[in-house]
Amino acid sequence: MATKSGPRGQANKPAELVASPATRSCRIGEFSLALPAMQAGLAGYSDMAMRVVARRRDCPYAVTEALLDRVLLMGGRGREKGSVLCPEDHPVAGQLLGSEAEEMAAAARVLLDCGFDVIDLNFACPVRKVMGRCRGGYLLGDPAEAIEIMRRVRDAVPGALTMKLRRALDESAVAGENFQRIFEEAVELEFAAVAVHGRTVRQKYTGLADWTFLEQLKSRYPQATIFGSGDVFTAEDAMRMLVETGVDGVWIARGAIGNPWIFRDLAALMRGESLPPPPGILEQRQAILEHYAMATTLYGEDQASRHMRKMGIKYAKLHPQGAVVWRDFIAVRSQMDWQGVLDRHYHQDGPGIRPPSVPDAQDMFRGCGVVPEGCT
Numbered sequence: 001m002a003t004k005s006g007p008r009g010q011a012n013k014p015a016e017l018v019a020s021p022a023t024r025s026c027r028i029g030e031f032s033l034a035l036p037a038m039q040a041g042l043a044g045y046s047d048m049a050m051r052v053v054a055r056r057r058d059c060p061y062a063v064t065e066a067l068l069d070r071v072l073l074m075g076g077r078g079r080e081k082g083s084v085l086c087p088e089d090h091p092v093a094g095q096l097l098g099s100e101a102e103e104m105a106a107a108a109r110v111l112l113d114c115g116f117d118v119i120d121l122n123f124a125c126p127v128r129k130v131m132g133r134c135r136g137g138y139l140l141g142d143p144a145e146a147i148e149i150m151r152r153v154r155d156a157v158p159g160a161l162t163m164k165l166r167r168a169l170d171e172s173a174v175a176g177e178n179f180q181r182i183f184e185e186a187v188e189l190e191f192a193a194v195a196v197h198g199r200t201v202r203q204k205y206t207g208l209a210d211w212t213f214l215e216q217l218k219s220r221y222p223q224a225t226i227f228g229s230g231d232v233f234t235a236e237d238a239m240r241m242l243v244e245t246g247v248d249g250v251w252i253a254r255g256a257i258g259n260p261w262i263f264r265d266l267a268a269l270m271r272g273e274s275l276p277p278p279p280g281i282l283e284q285r286q287a288i289l290e291h292y293a294m295a296t297t298l299y300g301e302d303q304a305s306r307h308m309r310k311m312g313i314k315y316a317k318l319h320p321q322g323a324v325v326w327r328d329f330i331a332v333r334s335q336m337d338w339q340g341v342l343d344r345h346y347h348q349d350g351p352g353i354r355p356p357s358v359p360d361a362q363d364m365f366r367g368c369g370v371v372p373e374g375c376t
Contacts, residue, residue: 024242026249027225028118029160029192031091033060035267036249037238038227039256040195041065041095041120041164043127048084049294050311053287054260055088058267062092066122066136069098069107084298085115093118093162097125099134099145101152108156121153121163123182124197126204137201141169143181150185160192164229164251167213170202183217187224195227195251215245227251234357235265235275258314259355260287278318278352285346288315292338301335308338318352319345 026036039046039054041063051062085092094111096119098104108119123146125136132138139146154161163186168175186194196217198209209230218226228247232238233255241250255262261279268276279287291311295304312329319325328341 024248027192028061028091028093028162031061031117031160033249034058035060035263035270036242037252037263037266038062038249039263040229040251040253041093041122042253042257043125044310045257047295047298048086048089049291049298050257050260051092052086052088052294053291054256054263056290057260057287058263059256059260060263062089063120064093064095064116066095066097066125067107067111069096069100069103072096072107072110073103091117093120093160095120095122095164096153097122097130097135098149099139101145101148104149105152105156108153112157112159118160118162118192119153119157121150121161124164124166124201126166126201131201137166137169140166140178140182140201141175143178146182147185150182150189150191154189154191161189162191162193162195164195164197166197166199166201167210168200170200175200183221187221193225193227193248195229197251198228198230211241211245214241214247218246218248225249229253234355235262235269237357238262238266239269255355258311258317278354280349280352281319281346282349284315284318284352285342288312288342288346296335305332305334305338308332312338312341317355320350320353321345322353 024036026033035058037059039051039059039062042050043065046063046065051059051064054062094114094116096104096107096111098107104121111119122136123139125131127136130136130138134142134145139149150163165179165182168179183194183196196214198211198213199205199207211228211230214226214228218224225248227249228241228245229251232241232250232252237255238250238252241247250266252262261276265275268274288311292304292308295308295311298304299307309329309332312332313326316322316325316329325341325345328345332338332341
């Protein structure tokens, strides 16, 4: 039997698995995805503007950043940047973060009333302040409470319900058993899909994500819809994850920030085509203008200019003069400043460059003010 070696030290794979991503179907409840990938929930980033820009470039499905249950129940929308929807923004999952079963169930009903197609539970966030309030990744260490939340939300949500996990709280045997209890409960409750990040909560973003764990999990639960997460920065990474692990789809997080074309590129690879060239400068300009216009609608001009700084420095990584463009985006304080950057650096067409395959974590978020922790 022919095999293919994986670049991450994975076990060799049968040749038929290499071709299988193009033929495997990918569904979340009633929704059939044209591409086995999604834009992940990203704290401070994955608002309606980012989601729609990606959808226009072949992203079939998206998740909001984590929305706090108590904020929703008090009449807020979890900071409207996360929960505002538009006709283009479907199907979409509203991701919930909380610690009390009754509040999580009530907040899920609020999101359904707001028009969300799917409810997603965040049991993965490793941020200290979230863990300290018994939310997110903390629940991987408290399976009894996690399961109670899952059951109450399942009672409240008649349609598609999904969740985000990390592979365990830490490397201990007990943590592994806790993950297993929670995952098996999701299967028993007929969750439409479970996204699993290949790092532990304690790891946060250090070291490599364990793709072997994803492969083994999918092998044990072939009928469950499992999305893999971790170390997917390019379309090639996404394709490798599909091939090497056999997961049903890929949860693309940091790799999608400033690079909505990652979905277009993956779609080409899935069709057996060569990787398309990077977007040219004017193509980049068009995406940035779309993003800025929607951000202005969401936040108003002043706030949009500040919010888009952190997006601009990610788009800059595709520009051939990226370091200069990066510095100019950091200096933006107004719409006039923003237009000035576009006029200086995006006025004339030319070839773009590919983003780095493994971004340096410190460089990637330096100067942007918000690190997209908790949902990657």
